Amino acid sequence: MSQTHTQHTPAVPDNPAAGPLAGKRVAHQPNWSVRGHLCSAGCRALEGYRALEDATLIARLQTAGAVLANPAAMAELGFGLHGDTTVQPVAQGAADLALVNDTLGEARVAAAAHGMFGFKPSYGRVSRCGMIDLVPSMACPGFIAAGPQAILDALAAVAGPDPADVAMPDDCREIPFDARPSDTDPLQNAGVIIQSLASLDGTARRAFEAALARLAAAGVAVQEIDLPDYPLFRDTHQVIAAVEASSSAGKFDGVRYGYRAPTAKHWNEMYLETRKSAFGPLLKALLFQGAYLQFDNYAAFEQAARLRRRLVDALAGHLKKVDLLVMPTRNPATDAATATTIAAIYDAFAYTLPANLAGLPALHLPGPQTTDAQDPGLQLIGRRLDDTRLLALGVRMADFEKEGR
Amino acid sequence: MAYEAVIGLEIHVQLNAATKLFCDCPNRPGDDPNRNICPVCLWLPGVAPQLSRTALEKGVLACLALNCTIQPESAFDQKVYYYPDLPKGYQLSQHHQPLARDGWVEIIDADNQLKRLRIHHIHLEEDVAKLVHETDGRTPISLVDFNRAGTPLIEIVSEPDMRSPHDAMAYVKTLRAQLRYTGCAECSLEQGTLRVDANISVRPRGSDQLNTKVEVKNMNSIRNVGDAIAYEIERQSACMEKGTPITLHTRLWDPDKRMTVPMRAKFEGPCIPDPSVARIVIDAPWLAEIKQRLPEMPAQKIARFIKDFGLTPDEAAAMTAEREWATLFEATSDHGLPPRKVANWISTRLIPVLRERRQSLQETRLSADRFAALLDLLEQGTINAQAAKEVLPQLLDSDDPPETIVARGGFAQVSAGDELEALVDRVIAQHPADVQDFRNGNPKVLGFLMGQAMKASGGKANPKRLKELLGTKLGAA
Numbered sequence: 001m002s003q004t005h006t007q008h009t010p011a012v013p014d015n016p017a018a019g020p021l022a023g024k025r026v027a028h029q030p031n032w033s034v035r036g037h038l039c040s041a042g043c044r045a046l047e048g049y050r051a052l053e054d055a056t057l058i059a060r061l062q063t064a065g066a067v068l069a070n071p072a073a074m075a076e077l078g079f080g081l082h083g084d085t086t087v088q089p090v091a092q093g094a095a096d097l098a099l100v101n102d103t104l105g106e107a108r109v110a111a112a113a114h115g116m117f118g119f120k121p122s123y124g125r126v127s128r129c130g131m132i133d134l135v136p137s138m139a140c141p142g143f144i145a146a147g148p149q150a151i152l153d154a155l156a157a158v159a160g161p162d163p164a165d166v167a168m169p170d171d172c173r174e175i176p177f178d179a180r181p182s183d184t185d186p187l188q189n190a191g192v193i194i195q196s197l198a199s200l201d202g203t204a205r206r207a208f209e210a211a212l213a214r215l216a217a218a219g220v221a222v223q224e225i226d227l228p229d230y231p232l233f234r235d236t237h238q239v240i241a242a243v244e245a246s247s248s249a250g251k252f253d254g255v256r257y258g259y260r261a262p263t264a265k266h267w268n269e270m271y272l273e274t275r276k277s278a279f280g281p282l283l284k285a286l287l288f289q290g291a292y293l294q295f296d297n298y299a300a301f302e303q304a305a306r307l308r309r310r311l312v313d314a315l316a317g318h319l320k321k322v323d324l325l326v327m328p329t330r331n332p333a334t335d336a337a338t339a340t341t342i343a344a345i346y347d348a349f350a351y352t353l354p355a356n357l358a359g360l361p362a363l364h365l366p367g368p369q370t371t372d373a374q375d376p377g378l379q380l381i382g383r384r385l386d387d388t389r390l391l392a393l394g395v396r397m398a399d400f401e402k403e404g405r
Numbered sequence: 406m407a408y409e410a411v412i413g414l415e416i417h418v419q420l421n422a423a424t425k426l427f428c429d430c431p432n433r434p435g436d437d438p439n440r441n442i443c444p445v446c447l448w449l450p451g452v453a454p455q456l457s458r459t460a461l462e463k464g465v466l467a468c469l470a471l472n473c474t475i476q477p478e479s480a481f482d483q484k485v486y487y488y489p490d491l492p493k494g495y496q497l498s499q500h501h502q503p504l505a506r507d508g509w510v511e512i513i514d515a516d517n518q519l520k521r522l523r524i525h526h527i528h529l530e531e532d533v534a535k536l537v538h539e540t541d542g543r544t545p546i547s548l549v550d551f552n553r554a555g556t557p558l559i560e561i562v563s564e565p566d567m568r569s570p571h572d573a574m575a576y577v578k579t580l581r582a583q584l585r586y587t588g589c590a591e592c593s594l595e596q597g598t599l600r601v602d603a604n605i606s607v608r609p610r611g612s613d614q615l616n617t618k619v620e621v622k623n624m625n626s627i628r629n630v631g632d633a634i635a636y637e638i639e640r641q642s643a644c645m646e647k648g649t650p651i652t653l654h655t656r657l658w659d660p661d662k663r664m665t666v667p668m669r670a671k672f673e674g675p676c677i678p679d680p681s682v683a684r685i686v687i688d689a690p691w692l693a694e695i696k697q698r699l700p701e702m703p704a705q706k707i708a709r710f711i712k713d714f715g716l717t718p719d720e721a722a723a724m725t726a727e728r729e730w731a732t733l734f735e736a737t738s739d740h741g742l743p744p745r746k747v748a749n750w751i752s753t754r755l756i757p758v759l760r761e762r763r764q765s766l767q768e769t770r771l772s773a774d775r776f777a778a779l780l781d782l783l784e785q786g787t788i789n790a791q792a793a794k795e796v797l798p799q800l801l802d803s804d805d806p807p808e809t810i811v812a813r814g815g816f817a818q819v820s821a822g823d824e825l826e827a828l829v830d831r832v833i834a835q836h837p838a839d840v841q842d843f844r845n846g847n848p849k850v851l852g853f854l855m856g857q858a859m860k861a862s863g864g865k866a867n868p869k870r871l872k873e874l875l876g877t878k879l880g881a882a
């Protein structure tokens with residue numbers, strides 16, 4: 001390393017025992033850089049790779065006194081939830097918080113499958129420095145906990161400007177994060193995107209309506225919102241994700257670190273063999289799609305980029321009229337844990353990916369029967385940077401229901 | 406049939422920022438291999454590339470020097486290709502939204518006419534790593550040196566406005582001079598800090614069609630740029646004449662064989678917007694501040710030197726070829742010395758010494774004050790031209806005033822009548838045969854006798870006085 005290179009994060013926390021997260025156990029995926037530790041991101045391409053620095057999020061957790069568990073298993077480069085075990089210790093009470101890379105809605109959907117709360121912050125609210133991901137314009141650290149207050153506490157310690165995350169959007173860079181919700185200005189009006197309900201069957205629909213009633217009981221007025229462009233979210237996300245993945249995975253070439261195919265006569269062959277064995281079938285399919293779009297159908301990518309802008313504007317427009325948007329978190333007919341094709345994955349995350357595409361904060365609240373496999377869950381999507389008020393509403397609802405029960 | 410060439414140049418210029426484009430590693434590609442590297446320029450997973458403000462400032466200044474319009478918003482794209490010299494499988498470059506557009510430079514064309522050559526756009530990009538191929542061992546291996554990976558470049562893409570090797574060479578020279586003026590770049594073709602790729606096509610003279618172009622690379626001097634283009638025009642014209650179709654491809658200039666040879670087809674990847682590097686937004690106050698730093702450009706200086714200092718166009722061009730020479734010329738002339746004499750001394754005495762020492766002016770101790778003081782001693786007759794020439798190199802190495810150096814080295818010229826007279830008498834006495842020869846009508850002998858007298862004075866005699874005295878004495882006898 002050159003002598004001028006400076007480590008971005010302090011190595012040892014000053015007094016972790018006195019920190020706000022003292023003793024909190026954090027489960028995380030191996031896509032977070034922890035200095036000196038293996039960091040495979042669930043991908044053979046990173047076999048044997050050890051991080052040289054701490055990710056900002058990791059350093060802030062440790063400074064606040066949190067204790068890192070050994071990394072869990074994760075889906076390859078955090079795309080989907082196949083093989084992911086991160087949520088389990090939280091569901092079993094062995095950890096207080098789980099960090100799940102959220103590209104499509106992984107944290108919310110994993111939380112929904114285990115009766116936990118799952119939260120994706122506004123894009124950029126939490127530093128992405130030191131996080132290995134596949135789709136940089138959408139992937140965020142996602143948070144899973146048994147209750148919303150634990151997530152708010154974690155955000156208080158880790159969210160906010162990070163000079164080392166240079167791709168952090170300006171709004172996140174300039175506005176410090178405040179974890180204290182305002183008592184005077186709670187979220188009051190919610191809009192349900194009616195198009196999102198079309199694919200729920202009768203049982204799931206009734207479960208979702210029950211969840212809306214809980215929202216109303218907590219004092220939130222619920223109205224219907226018409227978003228004709230809703231069906232475009234999925235394809236737009238997929239086209240952009242495939243193209244960004246194709247670029248991001250380009251660095252896994254076996255030249256500098258990670259897996260390198262042993263028998264190659266020349267470097268072209270080394271590239272081919274290395275990349276052939278470095279990725280699993282799902283990732284390869286995604287990379288093929290991305291390469292096709294990059295090389296042979298760039299117009300489709302440009303169109304997706306324009307659609308993304310239109311969808312972001314449409315959501316922002318509705319969020320001027322209501323305080324938050326409401327959707328199911330998942331379709332109970334799908335199963336993210338077993339989804340191993342691109343189509344199955346996009347089915348499983350159809351409800352969560354709009355918030356990733358638009359960079360908005362989104363919270364999954366479990367239903368009263370926390371392990372009901374037929375429960376589509378309640379997903380609240382807030383205005384950009386309205387993370388605190390959104391979580392505060394989650395706290396309010398959890399408290400309200402605890403009292404009511 | 407008569408053909409004309411259509412030539413466009415793509416020029417890569419390395420900015421001399423202290424650090425790389427997206428990290429704080431030193432921008433010194435020549436250091437020991439893999440010394441100037443970090444997680445960012447190795448593109449380890451999880452890194453965040455941070456655009457260097459200095460590189461951006463230097464890039465903007467370079468664009469301004471080439472009369473471009475700085476775009477209020479520009480952004481990086483990923484130019485995808487796979488090669489071991491590229492740590493992330495794509496090069497960060499500005500494809501869709503370049504830093505600047507619509508520039509121009511003016512040259513004097515082969516017909517001595519002022520010609521404006523347009524620049525389509527200029528964009529920022531990072532350089533790639535360097536591959537070193539070792540073929541000595543049993544198994545040939547390729548090593549990668551990442552010192553150069555991520556160093557800041559600008560690429561200057563011209564319009565196809567050039568019509569001859571002369572145009573292209575003049576374009577490169579002018580552009581290089583203007584960029585060097587800004588202090589943003591060294592622009593050495595020989596050292597690879599300025600690299601020229603030429604796109605060349607030919608068409609029947611008078612036609613306005615654009616034919617298939619051929620790209621020529623690997624020209625590491627301005628001379629080679631001209632030669633390679635001339636060769637390529639000749640080659641393509643011959644193809645046209647024979648009816649052989651010209652295909653789009655890339656050729657390399659072989660400086661030894663003095664010809665272009667086809668090279669392996671290069672893979673051209675797509676360019677997609679990069680989501681990780683922040684967009685560049687340039688506001689008016691910041692741009693105004695950078696504009697303040699833009700020095701007077703060579704063309705304006707030439708005009709001013711002709712007008713204000715009475716230089717000839719050639720002298721003015723010579724004085725403005727490097728910004729530091731122009732500065733020295735102006736500051737020295739401002740001491741009240743005759744400007745044309747100053748210019749003459751800079752081009753015939755000082756510049757050859759600098760070239761010999763392979764130094765820039767900045768790397769020496771010479772200041773305008775001390776240079777003026779030296780020329781002043783010459784003007785006053787305290788020293789002669791020969792002595793001044795000997796004192797000059799000493800001014801480059803020490804801070805001593807020229808007066809001190811003159812006194813210490815005994816360079817002061819002998820002008821005193823008595824001393825010179827004794828000297829002349831001695832020379833006449835020592836060379837009776839030559840004196841006789843002169844008096845018999847051979848005027849060439851005077852030069853010889855002058856030389857003898859000068860030698861006897863140790864080179865310090867005031868030549869004008871010496872000649873007068875010698876003439877008088879020889880004629881008088």
Ligand SMILES: [Zn+2]
Nearest residue numbers: 428430443446
């Ligand atoms: Zn670096």
